[in-house]
Amino acid sequence: MFISKHIPFWMLFALLGLLAAAPLLAVLGYTFTEEGTLSFTAFSEALHNERILSTMEHSFVLGLLVILGTTIIALPLAIIRTKTQFANKNWLDIVFTIPFMTPPYIGSMGWMQFMQHNGYYESIFTVPAPASFFSLAGMVFIMSMHLYPFLYLMLRNTLIRINGSFQDAADIYGRSPFMNWIRIVLPLLLSTYAMASLLIFIKTLAEFGTPATFGKQIGFYVFTTEIHQYLSRWPVNISAATSLSLILLSVCMVIWYLQNIISRRYAYGIHSGRSSIPAPKKDSQAVRIISWFYVTVILLLSIGVPYFSIVATSLLKVRGDGLQWDNITFSHYIELFSLHSEGFYALMNSFGFALVAATAAAVIGLFTALSIKDASNKPQKLMDLTSMMPNIIPGIVFVVGLIIFWNARWLPATIYNTKWMPIVTYIVLFLPYAVQYTKGSISQLHQSIHASNAVYGTSKLTIFIRIWLPLLAQGILAGWIMTFIISMRELVGSLLILPPSVSTSATFIYSQFEQGDAGAGMSMAVITVFVTILFITIMNWIQRKALTHS
The missing domain is CATH 1.10.3720.10 (MetI-like)
Known part of the structure; x- marks a missing residue:
């Protein structure tokens, strides 16, 4: 050639x-x-540096909490998208990817503008915004809203590929639909979930935008922001930056290795000669209401609030005057x-x-x-x-x-x-x-x-x-x-x-x-x-x- x-x-x-x-x-x-x-002096000093050890602890805790947050959001979405009336609404997949494609620092800034004192939350609801938002919980919430599409798409794809015969077997199993789902369907999801969770953990450790904006305001420093500080503030400490970078690199390589082991050893065959689409079931009124409510809330929180805040802030003459027509400008x-x-x-x-x-x-x-x-x-x-x-x-x-x-x-x-x-x-x-x-x-x-x-x-x-x-x-x-x-x-x-x-x-x-x-x-x-x-x-x-x- x-x-x-x-x-x-x-x-x-x-x-x-x-x-x-x-x-x-x-x-x-x-x-x-x-x-x-x-x-090994520089690396040894880094491992004994209390600030670096605190940074490592912050990063690991944040990674685990973001996994929990994305799971709470993505798993119900994947089930709703494949097992209810939303199974035919393919356009939702494009909409759900918008938060993931939005730069995280922009989404974080949008939430900060919305929830800060005299922000849009207080203008709309005329009550003080919850002060507890500016905490680790708020940071986990923002990062989960950014990363949930990644986990959602992987879980949804696995649920779609699970063959109809597995659903039929679950119905014959002789227990409640909930127990059948726990005993049969859930184990088939575990491999995909484990791989996606490890990747989300890596993405959380590697994320800079949200920790640099929101995390900085609440004093919660992680790998990326600490490395940035060592290189951008006087006195510059290149040795500490490289040592922390090496620790971050090592952690990510170990997680990547574990992800490869899981993908090779713990994958299940979920296809057979039968149709991969189970017989359609008509949703009850309660399921329809809950599904629509949940999807609407997730889209509102992941797209509506940050985008509203971003656009509104770009159009205001004076932020302190709030949302008024005479305060709108294209300047x-x-x-x-x-x-x-x-x-x-x-x-x-x-x-x-x-x-x-x-x-x-x-x-x-x-x-x-x-x-x-x-x-x-x-x-x-x-x-x-x-x-x-x-x-x-x-x-x-x-x-x-x-x-x-x-x-x-x-x-x-x-x-x-x-x-x-x-x-x-x-x-x-x-x-x-x-x-x-x-x-x-x-x-x-x-x-x-x-x-x-x-x-x-x-x-x-x-x-x-x-x-x-x-x-x-x-x-x-x-x-x-x-x-x-x-x-x-x-x-x-x-x-x-x-x-x-x-x-x-x-x-x-x-x-x-x-x-x-x-x-x-x-x-x-x-x-x-x-x-x-x-x-x-x-x-x-x-x-x-x-x-x-x-």
Whole structure:
């Protein structure tokens, strides 16, 4: 093939190693070496640092509580979505993904604006907002509302795949429907639930946006915010940052390993020759009312409240005057789109960085996916694992590694403190999306296509351009869109690696919120969310169009 002939496997693997492996090796090297010799002093001091130990405790407690919170939300939703009148309402799945696709720091800011003193809660209900919201419980609630779609979709998919014969067997079992569900259906869900819960735990440990906004206000610091503080506040403590990053990396790798064991050993076959759809049952009046009420409340809390708060804040002249028609203004948006304004520069920087990063990631992802193919040999499996590392390991660990790597004294040149630094950071963090979407397109191609290429009778470059690119275009474009969306709203990497006096939409939102100018920050947040929804809609339209023509 053109790729394997003109871009050798080892060159591509070396590029992936530079992007994904070098930052991690830099973290290890900085943590365990001192003046060129092996040393465990910095890591040992970190393990005996009371502040770091407190941070670890906070992170683990938060992770466990968020698992509990997402379970309380997602499990009833999955049951309602598959076992009641909502089974045919497929549009709900798209709506339920909106909280997950909303940048967490934006959702957190929305809830803070709603529940703060003299906030929207008091304006609407004319009673003081519960002070207990600004606590660990409130933080768990906000993060659960952001992450529940992930658990919901996995549980729903498993419930859909459970064969109708299992439902029939449960009816014949001879006990109450509730006990039958506990004894038969629930065990079939445990494998999926365990895997999803571990992934949610990792996502909670790796999350920066909500801890940096809400957690900071209540004084609850976790891995990510502590690492950020060590690198962004004087005196800078790189050793503590790398040691904490290594602890976070180790925890996530152990959890990832456990997740793989569960997926291999504790999965159940839930398909057979019979129909996978159980006989429809008519819902009782009580079930219909409870189902509608529960779905409505979840959508209101996960989408309605934060989005209302974000949009309302972006339109207010003076926040203290509340929701009144004479207090509505579009001045924040006008300022945002005014040439030479700080917000406009930040927005253009985000577009520019995301455009270059997404395009570069799409190209690298295409070559990587074509080289991996079906990962039939060890080098291909190793390349596949290397390309997936940024999805397994928290982004802030990679950011710390990139800072250390690009400041190494032995480098002849560096991109640190240049505009190339955020671009390279986005490529490193979000390359897995480009690889996985393209791999998905390759896996759908029939083997006969590979054979037909050999008899096409023209050059390999022509085959690549005329055959491979059109066939893989959907996956390449989907990967490009996802990389672009997430790069546009990336916060933690942007805060740590942007050159002086350069900002992006995410850092603009964060800084305006910190400085008390919530209106300007929320107007940028509305634009960011609008761009996200627009691009997701385009991607879904492309995928549906591809399915109709397949």
